[in-house]
Amino acid sequence: MATVELTTKNFDEVVGGSDMVLVDFWASWCGPCRQFGPVYDKSSEKHGDIVFGKVDTEAQQELAATFQVRSIPTLMIVRDGIVLYAQPGALPESALEDLIEQARKVDMDEVRKEAEAQQAAAE
DSSP, X not given: OOOEEOOTTTHHHHHHTSSEEEEEEEOTTOHHXXXXXXXXXXXXXXXXXXXXXXXXXTTOHXXXXXXXXXXXSEEEEEEXXXXXXXXXXXXXXXXXXXXXXXXXXXXXXXXXXXXXXXXXXXX
């Protein structure tokens, strides 16, 4: 599957309507982003069951601000509407593949229980 351009108009629909989404926050002037792009695109071809989205931080400044992206590239992994990972830095192919496998193995029932417990404690 090719990557999907994410904008303020389609972000919620794409991310909310998918089981697992990787989001690459990038910009055309960013050297590390240009290095990471082909790695990300190659991975998107291997994992047809995952949505690979890209957010151009220059064109979508509101989205970058919403997710407090301060450094690019930043990779975010969302599973069942919950952000599991959000870190800046270009990853080599092996590290990206490892991260995807780790995200696949996360017990989302446990994550939801933990999130509910934290929310209840905050109230």
